[in-house]
Amino acid sequence: MDLLLDVNVVLDICAKRQPFYTEARDAIQLCTFHGGKLWLYVGSVQTLEYNLYKEIKQRNELQGAGLTNRQLHAKCLALLEAFAKGKHWLAALAMEGNVFSAGDPEDAQLLLAMKRFAESKIKLLTRDEPLLKAHPDKTISPQEYIRQNIPASDRFIDFIDLKTQQNNIRPPLEQNIHRVLHHGQYIMGPEVKQLEEKLAAYTGSKHCITVASGTEALLISLMALGIKPGDEVITTPFTFIATAEVIVLLGAKPVFVDIEPDTCNIDASKIEAAITQKTKAIMPVSLYGQPADMDEINDIAKKHDLPVIEDAAQSFGATYKGRKSCNLSTIGCTSFFPSKPLGCYGDGGAIFTNDDVLAKAMHEIRVHGQERRYYHARIGVGGRMDTLQCAVVLAKLERFDWEIEQRTKVGDRYLKMLKDIPAVTRLVIRPDRDCVWGQFTIQVENRDVVLEKLKDAGIPTAVHYPVPLHQQPAYQSVCRISDNLENAGAISARVFSLPMHPYIGEETQAEIINALVNAVS
Numbered sequence: 001m002d003l004l005l006d007v008n009v010v011l012d013i014c015a016k017r018q019p020f021y022t023e024a025r026d027a028i029q030l031c032t033f034h035g036g037k038l039w040l041y042v043g044s045v046q047t048l049e050y051n052l053y054k055e056i057k058q059r060n061e062l063q064g065a066g067l068t069n070r071q072l073h074a075k076c077l078a079l080l081e082a083f084a085k086g087k088h089w090l091a092a093l094a095m096e097g098n099v100f101s102a103g104d105p106e107d108a109q110l111l112l113a114m115k116r117f118a119e120s121k122i123k124l125l126t127r128d129e130p131l132l133k134a135h136p137d138k139t140i141s142p143q144e145y146i147r148q149n150i151p152a153s154d155r156f157i158d159f160i161d162l163k164t165q166q167n168n169i170r171p172p173l174e175q176n177i178h179r180v181l182h183h184g185q186y187i188m189g190p191e192v193k194q195l196e197e198k199l200a201a202y203t204g205s206k207h208c209i210t211v212a213s214g215t216e217a218l219l220i221s222l223m224a225l226g227i228k229p230g231d232e233v234i235t236t237p238f239t240f241i242a243t244a245e246v247i248v249l250l251g252a253k254p255v256f257v258d259i260e261p262d263t264c265n266i267d268a269s270k271i272e273a274a275i276t277q278k279t280k281a282i283m284p285v286s287l288y289g290q291p292a293d294m295d296e297i298n299d300i301a302k303k304h305d306l307p308v309i310e311d312a313a314q315s316f317g318a319t320y321k322g323r324k325s326c327n328l329s330t331i332g333c334t335s336f337f338p339s340k341p342l343g344c345y346g347d348g349g350a351i352f353t354n355d356d357v358l359a360k361a362m363h364e365i366r367v368h369g370q371e372r373r374y375y376h377a378r379i380g381v382g383g384r385m386d387t388l389q390c391a392v393v394l395a396k397l398e399r400f401d402w403e404i405e406q407r408t409k410v411g412d413r414y415l416k417m418l419k420d421i422p423a424v425t426r427l428v429i430r431p432d433r434d435c436v437w438g439q440f441t442i443q444v445e446n447r448d449v450v451l452e453k454l455k456d457a458g459i460p461t462a463v464h465y466p467v468p469l470h471q472q473p474a475y476q477s478v479c480r481i482s483d484n485l486e487n488a489g490a491i492s493a494r495v496f497s498l499p500m501h502p503y504i505g506e507e508t509q510a511e512i513i514n515a516l517v518n519a520v521s
Contacts, residue, residue: 002037003028004090004114006126007047007106009142010040014048014079015055018168019503020127020142027125027142030149039122040084043092043109052076063171090116107131114138143507157499157508159460160339164503165403169395176391189387195394196350202397203327205352207359210385211366214313214335217349218283219246220383221309221331224361227252227280232480234274235283235311236266237468238488243285243311244469248478255279255480256470261487262428264288264441264495268296274482275304282308286315286325288427288464289341289407290435294320294328301329309333313349314438316342317404321432326352336385336393341407341436342400344389404436406502411437413506414498417513418442423520425494439464443494444520451496453519459512462497 005028012020013028028038053076060067067075090113102108110124124139126132132139140148166173180189192210200208211217227233229251235243237256244254257270266284282301284292294310301308308329312318315325316334326332334340336348353359361378364371369380418424425443429435441464444450451461468488469475498512 001031001034001120002039002117002122003031003125003140003145004039004041004110004122005087006110006124006128006131007044007051008127009125010044010048010080010083011051011055012127014052014083016167017055019164021167022164023142023146023505024125024127027145030146031125034149038087039090040087041090041092041110041113043096043113044106047106048080049076052080104131111135111138141507143505147507147511157458157460157512158501158504159462159499161501161503162338162343165396165399165501168503169399172398173392173395176395177388180387180391186387187384189390191387191390191394192385195390195397198394198397199350200352203324203332203352205327205332206354207352207356207362209351209359209362209366210390211349211351211383212385213347214333214337214340214349215242215246216366216381216383217333217335217351218242218309218311219249220362220365220381221333221351222246222250222252222281223365223379223381224358225281225307225309225331230278231280232276232278233281233283234271234279234482236285236287236488237470237481237485238264238465238492239285239287239311239469240313240465241469241472242313243283244475244479247283248475252280253278253478253480254469254475255482256468256485256488257482258485259487259491261491263290263292263430264427264491265290265292266297267487268293268300270483271297272300272304275300275306279304279306282306283311284308285311285313286318287438288435288441289315289318289438290427290429291315291318291320291325291328291433293430298329307331313337313340315436316340317400317436319434326350327354330355331358336389341404341438342393342396344392344396346386346389348385348389348393350385403502407437407500408434410500410502410504410509411435411440413509414440414513417509418516421513421517421520424516437500439497440500441495441497443491444496445494447494447496450516450519454515457515457518459515460499463495464497465495466492468492 009024012024056076057072096109096112099105099108126139127141196208196210227250231252232255233247234255238259247254255274257274258267260267264287284297286292310329310332312325312332313335318325332352334350336344351362365380366383369376369378371377418426470481
């Protein structure tokens with residue numbers, strides 16, 4: 001099959017527009033590989049020249065490259081000339097001129113031009129959604145073309161696509177990294193303070209303290225609160241091990257309260273029954289990207305004069321009743337592990353608080369308890385976040401709101417696609433909050449069988465989490481269980497996560513869901 005290339009596809013490749021560039025490039029390479037011809041429509045030349053020049057000029061202004069209009073125009077023509085090599089030109093005929101009554105004259109011209117070919121011998125390669133929906137027999141998207149022309153065994157679906165994200169932010173990313181390499185302040189450089197100010201403003205918190213990891217964020221928070229051996233901290237058993245790990249490292253005891261079966265977050269209604277005289281803090285986890293019932297938890301904490309630490313490693317960017325996760329309680333902690341909604345390229349994390357006294361303690365604990373250089377007023381740790389990692393997060397933060405929007409759309413599409421599959425249990429999102437989908441997690445029976453079938457279909461998966469913390473060998477003797485933890489035990493045997501990132505397309509999601517339907521049927 002031959003492909004007639006729509007203007008948007010040509011521009012995606014010439015301007016390397018992300019996240020569309022890779023798919024457009026791969027689609028036309030596949031067409032050539034399978035012996036198809038690539039066609040350009042002569043009537044599109046002026047549109048290509050005008051739009052590519054406009055895009056190059058806009059980038060020149062944003063990046064401060066300083067090229068003149070003549071240089072920009074020469075660059076535009078060189079890119080188009082290089083792309084056109086080896087392509088076939090489709091002449092614009094008189095019969096294709098009078099299309100002004102069409103809703104989109106340019107699209108109408110392309111569709112008329114295709115009539116010169118035998119039926120089913122050519123399709124218009126485009127990512128114009130209205131055009132794709134209106135003419136499914138004549139058009140095809142790059143994603144769908146790739147899906148149809150690569151055998152299932154050769155296709156690769158990313159569980160998390162950091163490559164496309166990196167291509168999308170490469171200019172500010174490289175600029176930030178090179179700035180650090182030039183000034184050489186690899187520890188506590190100016191990017192650290194810049195990031196802290198931006199993150200505090202983003203969440204609405206008074207203070208942000210960047211730290212070496214999400215685990216360090218939790219540990220330093222507990223240390224600042226004075227948690228000591230013999231104390232108890234109420235938390236959830238259905239979370240990553242770090243949540244309980246930091247409690248045990250300080251000699252305190254994690255007290256596990258069961259989770260809600262529909263959100264997998266800690267059940268706020270069961271917290272008060274677990275409080276004793278030894279209870280010194282409550283640590284809910286905003287699992288999978290959705291904040292827990294923070295107001296209910298805060299009310300219980302206030303009644304018993306307890307601080308609340310939100311473990312928001314998976315929910316940075318989410319909102320709860322109009323407020324940002326990490327600014328919902330006494331302290332909020334998050335992680336910048338690469339797979340998180342906002343991640344760096346290594347370990348990193350941050351602590352948020354509106355309490356001046358706690359903020360001062362956290363700043364000091366982060367640098368070995370130093371109040372001033374070589375004067376250690378308290379016990380601390382080496383918990384600083386590297387300047388280079390702060391530079392990476394600064395670059396990612398510029399695009400973060402857009403990525404959160406895309407994550408929401410991807411999550412909504414998944415939920416809609418799964419609606420009529422009775423064998424699959426979906427996560428429930430409460431109406432007073434949203435979810436940034438740190439993972440897109442579902443529940444099924446016979447999980448191991450389903451995962452094996454998905455693996456055979458080329459669909460990557462992960463289990464978050466297979467063994468609740470109260471059943472972990474190292475924790476059984478150091479924790480207290482407040483109830484039977486029935487939900488945590490049952491759900492841990494059924495959950496698993498599907499590919500989730502801002503750049504996953506609807507066609508790929510449909511392929512994943514089709515494979516899931518076959519796996520559970």
